[in-house]
Amino acid sequence: MSDSFSTRRQLDVNGRSFTYFSLPALGERFDISKLPYSMKILLENLLRHEDDGMTVGRHHIEAIAQWDAGAEPDTEIAFMPARVVLQDFTGVPCVVDLAAMRDAVARLGGNASQINPLIPSELVIDHSVQVDVFGRADALDLNGKIEFERNLERYSFLRWGQKALRNFKVVPPNTGIVHQVNLENLARVVCEREVEGELLAFPDTVFGTDSHTTMINGIGVLGWGVGGIEAEAAMLGQPSSMLIPQVVGFKLTGRLPEGATATDLVLTVTQMLRSHGVVGKFVEFFGEGLQHLPLADRATIGNMAPEYGATCGIFPIDAEALTYLRLSGRSEEQIALVEAYARAQGLWHEPGQAEARYSATLQLDMSEVKPSLAGPKRPQDRVLLSDMKANFAANVGGMTSGRTARVGNAVSDFKEEGGAQPQAEHLAAKPISRIRIHDQDAELCDGSVVIAAITSCTNTSNPAVMLGAGLLARNAAARGLKAAPWVKTSLGPGSLVVTDYLKKAGVMDDLEKLGFFVVGYGCTTCIGNSGPLPDAVSKGIAANDLAVAAVLSGNRNFEGRIHAEVKMNYLASPPLVVAYAIAGTVDIDLTRDPLGKDPEGNEVYLRDIWPTNKEIGDVIAATVGPELFAQNYADVFKGDTRWNTIASPDGESFAWDATSTYIKNPPYFDGMTMTVGSIDDVLGARVMGVFGDSITTDHISPAGNIKKDSPAGRFLQARGVQPADFNSYGSRRGNDDVMVRGTFANIRIRNLMLGGEEGGNTLYFSPGLAPERLAIYDAAMKYKADGIPLVVFAGKEYGTGSSRDWAAKGTNLLGVKAVVAESFERIHRSNLVGMGVLPLQFKDGESARSHGLDGSESIDVTGLKDGASKIATIVARKPDGTEHRFDVQVLLLTPKEVEYFRHGGILHYVLRQLAARPAA
Structure with missing residues (x-):
């Protein structure tokens, strides 16, 4: 470690002496008093990793110390997180890659034992549980049993990793959601580590393989979601190249009014920031309102950074x-270190202190926040509770466009220019499906709520909204209200602690009376693990192609994500989830219309059963204490009997099973040598797809159910796997054969080459023949067999959503060499680079449409100059031989990214570096 600015100091805390790199000492040379908190964290990271300019030099440190808040980012720095946290859907392919790298490094002349995480890396199994069973007391046990049966191969593999890999720990199933476990237990806030004989103290920073890693920002830990490949590089000691970001300040004043929740606050913040535009930027919250904002509310706001687009x-x-x-059971020694270090470094916040200098500033008076939801397709589309009925009316027409419904003896065709329809016509033609469920006759129609799920890390970490839901359930049950019989209700607490305080408060029984039994400790509905709908409901939806709804306390509601049969998805606070379960429809104004009637026939309104802020606060004070955290995290890595009886292989290298459809040695390193390649022009490419705006990683990367007639479904059946045993795409991320077949196979993706029809299809062009309509995978394999590269064209915000490495891995394995979009989401762009897929951006105001591209063209990408050029030229040749040329930006943003790309990707770069070193 270098220390060219002489900032090394000693900090004594409770009789222990720590070395640290002092920001105030650097402040004697530069005025850093107005630097935002997050920039100070980056500055300390550079001071601690200075290495005479090999990766971090004086000029990098000076660039942040003299940060220009208004400047466009143009200076590259290398950031090294203190640790990595993974969830199992993205963590399994990470460990698969590490196992594959062990094999590959041995082939290149190295030693398998060289491949280990060099920083603490902790994986929480939370994404595999599905809501197969619900609404009954044994749902948790039965879902857990099914989870282990489905995922035995994956869990056996992770147990191998836990034994074989150093610096790698696994939090077993049925413990909690990764981000809540991170917040409640794994986060250090200030780390200590022995380096070269010194005990260092430094800020806790983290990379996570889930977008919502940012939840940890709520407690002052700088971290964000990255793709699995970037996380693996960090685990292997590689710093992450990034441009010094702009920092947007968000000033909070006032306090939440009666009836408003942290969910309402975060949906308001999300809408404001997404409208402002913060993609690629840091957002930092400050202001006197912080003193009225509990840590759980802060974590809720931090959690949804991906939804408002910030890093x-x-x-x-x-x-x-x-x-x-202290509440979550951290030791007094750790708490003392956090306070002493934060104060010594100028990282401590006091009310009324001078404001930092920001690139831009927004402000919100929290007293003006109103009850809200978001949907029906995007988390940034906030809807006031009072406007929900109108929102439903405005959106349902487009979702039912093209449907032919029978009304009485008349047939009304819903098709209309533009895909919309007048609401009056919709009301006149509103179809109804009559079903029999739970020994009751019921009617389903557009807007019927078929899923009501208290789920996901966003809210299930927050005692105020969880206990608020419990108290609302108590009040509803006391008035004789019940959930509508067609609603699939579920409760997925973020951790065992939540269950304990719900029981201690006496509201778990009330939630269960309304059908909200605990179904598992995991992300469940928010990631599409909602499980099957009751057969009667499913048939009722299909009978009239109904646009039914889900209401969930999650952070994601993209098309096709929650459930394949559900078209309208609304994010809401847990109390509102309970309310909509009772109402049974989103076609209602809960601020004016009754939820239902009590046994005496009296109308009951939401306002009648909504708990007051004081009631909720009193229950929190009486129930949530450190003893709950201490008992539930006493042995967090041990697991239960199911986990500990799983058989798993031993040895430094993993024993791959050629018959496995879950775990497979991926082909990324096949034929790899120590020779570094170059960045060449792409010639004679065909177009795999032309897509519109907001193509998410949910659209690109498979995550939900596997359809039996899809390429992945056909592959599994050919391997002897029955449809009932398909499990989900997410659970099979360790097998590239399955995953590549699901890439771009989302049922809701629209390829404009086919007029925008839904489904993962494209047109395959062969000389002299008419275009052939094929599944994207099938067409890609035909092109690959002919040695023809592929390109993708897309609109704005390409790759928004979860940080799924398979959105990039699958794109690579399909043979896509370049993606040309109007704009990219940060993580996905980085992942594409990491997998050797070139991200290119249209010039402002230009698009595939403005250039007249329809997908029939043959494409050349020229002028790359081995990565030296920031501009490339695209030559599009029409079938009639005419050419159209236009320039695009090359989004290899840093010299390090250019180097990774020459190697074929970041993992190839790391492998060659390690193979060139003598084994320790």
Whole structure:
């Protein structure tokens, strides 16, 4: 470690002496007093990793110390997180890659034992449980049993990793959601580590293989979601190249009014920031309102940074952070270190202190926040509770366009120019499906709520909204209200702690009376693990192609994500999830219309059963204490009997099973040598797809159910796997044969080459023949067999959503060499680079449409100059031989990314570096 600015100092805490790199010492040379909190974290990271300019030099440190808040990002720095946290859907392919790298490094002359995480890496199994069973007391046990049966191969593999890999730990199933476990237990806030004989203290920073890693920002830990490949590189000691970001300040004043929740606040913040535009930027919250914002509310806001588009949404360390550390059972020694270090470094926040200098500033008076939801397709589309009925009316027409419904003896065709229809016509033609469920006759129609799920990390970490839901359920049950019989209700607590305080408060029984039994400890509905709908409901939806709804307390509601049969998805607070379960429809104004009637026939309104802020606060004070955290995290890595009786192989190298459809040695390193390649022009490419705006990683990367007639379904059946045993795409991320067949196979993706029809299809062009309509995978394999590269064209915000490495891996394995979009989401662009797929961006105001591209063209990408050029030229040749040329930006943003790309990807780069070193 270099220290050219002489910032090394000693900090004594409770009789222990720590070395640290002092920001105030650097402040004697540069005025850093107005630097945002997050920039100070980056600055310390550079000071601690200075290495005479090999990766971090004086000029990098000076660039942040003299940061220009208004400048466009143009200076590259290398950031090294303190640790990595993974969830099992993205973690399994990470461990698969590490196992494959062990084999590959041995082939290149190295030693398998060289491949280990070099920083603490912790994986939480939370994405595999599905809501197969619900609404009954044994749902948790039965879903857990099914989970282990489905995922035995994956869990056996992870147990191998737990034994074989150093610096790698696994939190077993049925513990909690990764981000909540991270917040409640794994986060250090300030780390200590022995390096070269010194005990260092430094800020806790983290990369996570889930977008919502940013939840940890709520307690002052700088971290964000990355793709699996970037996480693996960090685990292997590679710094992440990034441009010094702009920092948007968000000033909070006032306090939440009666009836408003942290969910309403975060949906308001999300809408404001998405409208402002913060993609690629840090967001930092400050202001006197912080003193009225509990840590759980801060974590809720930090959690949804991906939804408002920011890299992070961070809060500073203050007295509230220490209160939470004490509440969650951290040791007094750790708490003392956090406070002493934060104060010594100028990272401590006090009310009324001088404001930092920001690139831009937004402000929100929290007293003006109103009850809200978001949907029906995007988390940034906030809807006031009072406007929900109108929102439903405005959206349902487009979702039912093209449907022919029978009304009485008349047939009304819903098709209309533009895909919309007048609401009056919709009302006149509203179809109804009559079903029999739970020994009751019921009617389903557009807007019927068929899923009501208290799920996901966003809200299930927050006692105020969880206990608020419990109290609302108590009040509803007391008035004789029940959930509508067609609603699939589920409760997925973020951790065992939540279940304990719900029981301690006496509201678990009330939630269960309304059908909200615990179904598992995992992300469940929010990631599409909602499980099957009751058969009667499913048939009722299909009978009239109904646009039914889900209401969930999650953070994601993209098309096709929650459930394949559900077209309208709304994000809401847990209390509102319970309310909509009772109402049974989103075609209602809960601020004016009754939820239902009590046994005496009296109308019951939402306002009649909504708990007051004081009631919720009193219950929190009486039930949530450090003893709950201490008992539930006493042996967090041990697991239950199911986990500990799983058989798993031993040895430094994994024993691959050629018959497995879950775990497979991926082909990325096949034929790899020590020779580094070059960045060549792409010639004679064909277009795999032309897509519109907001193509998410949910559209690109498979995550939900596997359809039996899809390429992946056909592959599994050919391997002897029956449809009932398909499991989900997410659970099979360790097998590239399955995953590549699901890439771009989302049922809701629209390829404009086919007029925008839904489904993962394209046109295959062969000389002298008419275009052939094929599944994207099938067409890609035909092109690959002919040695023809592929390109993709897309609109704005390409790759938004979860940080799924398979969205890039699958794109690579399909043979796509370049993606040309109007704009990219940060993580996906980085992942494409990491997998050797070139991201290119249209010039402002230009698009595939403005250039007249329809997908029939043959494409050349020229002028790359081995990565030296920031501009490339695209030559599009029409079938009639005419050519159209236009320039695009090359989004290899840093010299390090150019180097990774020459190697064929970041993992290839790391492998060659390690293979060139003598084994330790």
